[in-house]
Structures are given as structure tokens and as C-alpha cells.
Amino acid sequence: MDKMSAPIVLATHNRGKLEEFRRLFASTDVHLRLDDFSTEEIIEETGVTYRDNAELKAREVARRTGHWALADDSGVEVDALGGLPGVNSARFVSADSWENSREILLRLMETPWAKRTAMMRAVLCLASPQGLVFFSEGVVEGHILTWPRGQAGFGVDPIFSVDGDTSLAEWSQELKDRVSHRGMAVQGIIPIIQQVMAL
DSSP, rough: OOOOOOOESSSSSSSHHHHHHHHTTTTSOOOOOEEEEOOSSOOOOOOSSSHHHHHHHHHHHHHHHOOOOOEEHHHHHEETTTOOOOGGGOOOOOOOOHHHHHHHHHHHHTTOGGGGGEEEEEEEEOOOSSOOEEEEEEEEEEESSSSOOSSSSSGGGGGSSSSSOOGGGGGGHHHHHHHHHHHHHHHHHHHHHHHHTOO
């Protein structure tokens, strides 16, 4: 197995995502930095699954930086919409997260609460410059609210509820990190990273 060199490069240019991942890894010795190789899109996300897209990004960043890389792909799957928007969550009808959330709400206007079930899914891919890859997945189940609530978070956080009452955008960052799909995926990848670092 390839020995891991520090730091691990996070396959994103989004500093907000870097801060989120740093919080999620705060209890570990893992050091993350942004992929500052380019300000352009890392690679076109042509995969048909979260796993595909996460692997595309992780492999590309590992190849061009010479460091281990960590990438994620995530989305929301709404049961009443046949699993949409799924892997296309970030670009469902627009690149704007509010427009995507609004489209989900519009399509569910006549849908009763019991059928507004949904899940948020995140897949992480850890890749080495030599081509090794490891995966971890996190899923959280909930409902789509009838209207956005809260100012925190991003993506569909204002319309997604785990407890059936409050949105993720109303939760404290600490609480959200403990139960979020991305938080669960990170908990799954941590033992893998620690194993590789120990070699």
C-alpha cells in the first residue's frame, strides 16, 4: 500500500467545504489543504453515481498534485420524485442551490407529508498518486419541508428535516456535523486514513 504523505489535498476550490471537513476531522491528526493547482473546475463530473464523481475528482487531484487526495460527491434523493435530483443535486435546474431547492418544493406542492420522505447521501473517495482508491458512504434519512427554514448550512439544508420539525439549516454546526451524511462518511474514512498513515 502506498505510504501517505501529508497533507491530504481536498479536491475542491470551496473554502467553506474545506472548513467543514477540517471540523469533521478535528479529532484526528489528518491535515487537509485545498487543491490550489488551478481555479478552474477540477474535472467534469461525468459519472452516473456519486462514487463515480468522487473518484474522478480524487484521482485527478492526486495525479496532478502528487499527494493523496480526498473528494466527495453528495446529493438529496426525494422518494416522491423517483430519487431525483440525486447525483445532479448541485445542478438540478440551475447552479444556484436556492433555485434547485425551490424546484423540489414546487414539484412536491401536492405531496402529503407522509410521502415527502428523502435521504441525503455523501460518498468520499480517498486516492493516492499511484492510483489506490478507498471509499466511504454516509446517508441520513428525513423529509422535505413545505418551505425553507433557517439561515445556516447550504444546499438543501433549509428544506431538509431529520426530526420532522426543524431543518438542518436551523441546527447548530456541532449537531449537524454529528448526524449529517457527510459527517457519517468522514467517520467511515477516518479508520482507512489512519491505517494508511501508520504504514
